[in-house]
Amino acid sequence: MERKQFELGDVVLMKKQHPCGANEMEIIRMGMDIRIKCVGCKHSVLIPRAKFEKNMKKVLRSKQSEEDNEA
């Protein structure tokens, strides 16, 4: 099984849609729990890492690669 890779600042695609209709979230804090911010309505939620890994589908944009592209 492949372990999911994600970093602070990444925008990820979630399996479940946020009530506002968006399913993209930005990782704004990492730790035992992960704080993610909805790209659609800017609402942030704190969820346990295990739950995040289960609900997250894939990384859409990594902060690192975005910076590389703009340079």
Ligand SMILES: [Zn+2]
């Ligand atoms: Zn939302």
